[in-house]
Amino acid sequence: MTTVSLIVPCHDAARTLRLCLESVLAQTRRPDEIVVVDDASGDDSAAIAAELGARVIRLPENRGVSAARNTGVDNTFGDVLFFLDSDVTLRPDAVENALAILERDPACGCAWGIYEPEPLIDDGPVEWYRILHAVNWGTRQTGEVTGVVFALAAIGRATFRETGGFDESLRDCEDIEYGHRLVERTRIVLTDTVRGRHDDGDRLLPILAEQWRRALPLIPLAVAAPGGSGGSGRRRVHANRPAGILACALAMASLPVGLLYPPALLVTAALLVVFALVDPPLLKLVHRHRGPAFTGYFMAVHFAVHVVLVTGLAVGCLRVRPGRKAKAATDAVSTES
Template sequence: MTGHSPLVSVIVPNYNYATSLELCLRAMQAQTYRPIELLVVDDGSTDDSVAVARRLGVRVVSTERNMGVAGARNLGVAHARGEILVFVDSDVAAYPESVEVAVGMLAADPRLGAVCSIHDPEPLIRDSLVEEYRALQYYYWTASSEGPISFLFPALVAMPRRVYDEIGPFNTQLRETEEVDYGHRLTQRYDMVLTSAVRSRHDHDDKLFKLLRKLYRRGRARVPLYAQRRRFARGFETSNRAGGSLAALAAVAAVPVAALLGPAGAALPVLALAVSIVADLGMYRFVLRRRGPLFLLYYGAVHFLVNLAIAGGVAAGVARWLCSARFRRLYEPDLRVLPSAAGEAVS
């Protein structure tokens, strides 16, 4: 990149997030970096998201059908003019200096293909205890993974336009795991970092079932990629954390076995549960220091369910991978659908 200040295109994919969209857009309008163009890609919202964006004077590209976040990001790029692309989800509010810091990091290192933000441990909108759990859990897992990663965090990420053009669009076939695929492709050619220097707040899921369902689906959908690579992503989804999830599932599976074995088998589920706890012991210590023992009990119970959802999703994914050739080819390039300008409207 040259010594001038490159135009930054901020692309905000949105689907029915009117509640947080205003906070997201106002945060982008308050960025210390200039010049910025701000674009909302509304993906068929049925709420008043478009009205929110227009009231703030933000340009909107609307799709006639729901494309998913991958397609919305690709469509945003098709309308962007900037040398730097910043993708920010509509439930994320960036700190005022976030874009400036990210652009500076990209300018300092031509080998750096993407800079990803770490969200604060407090949610953007405090709606429930589940959301407080998720904010702390997500923060700890990301903060402890700070540095080089192979797992893209697209909720707030900056990358040069030339890198996007070289790597290609997000895979629109993938609705739950497009970021893992994109990070894998990007890090074949460039470095990628997760940094607390680029800060933001996220309006996390506030309903337990919604969170568990999302994590189950993600665990299932990532099996073909991890089977193909034969290793976990660098940072965040580590073998240690995967082991904790599997141990939680083993603890549940061991209960009927223990009943058959009698008193001698009672130790099996207890041992599996202990392994699951030890796998995330650092996280539990962090939560204890921050919120105290009473919240930790609640946190531990929810995290056990989260581990079960993740492990259950992986187990379902393995079964599907064994039975479905199409599922095994989910991440192959010939399945990608390129972005189309058909059926869009610009305002």
């Protein structure tokens, strides 16, 4: 019988960890072991995990999610590793469904899931932006993909060992770097049968700062990626439409011209319309869940996020040797987070 080790990395996660672990205990296929790697928390995370019966491994200093996940792998025995973020709760059948995918298709070494369209804890409009955006891009890309997000993901231990551990030097984009290596060795499936509710960020400035940190290494990571990560029939995982990124970049570039020559602002306005309409399923999703007024707010935040993303990609491009920038920029747009 296949054994499953569920690994939860956490740092100061007391707000959500109890809900997270209670959802694990309610699984139709309960993991054979539950390990919480406490990454030098300053709150009661470790005590909560122990109270709920998880085995707790405490790191003496904060080393980041990559190190916490690697530590969890080194201290577990399961044939399948199920990684779960501490701010995510699983739908009761999530582990069972992930395991079924891996067992049904031996060529598939990793199955990961998407978020539900409601936040775990409702903290306001910015969080709703994040959640609905994530639901949209996850839903439209289900199937065989070229990347993975380890917020709720199952991977065979043998596949993980063959691929190697997470890069502990990365505090952001570790999933993207790992996915570049993983897709060279196995099939990766994004499925809507593995689902969870996420307590996402709820303040705009920290979210923009996070987007900046994530955008900077995207092009350098694309340059360093193995060459064959595309593959026939595989979808590249990207959180935002490449056409939307291009429309935003062109709008940003056209604005200075419009300030000097006001009629050119019509071009900027047209590009903003293109940006707003480039992803009809996203507009429909937001409108259905939150209504027309919130849809307008959503698109304003969405554009702000894109401005930061485009700027970060441009700065990241400066870190790449000139001869490799064009290919790297194309690859980064296809794998941005």
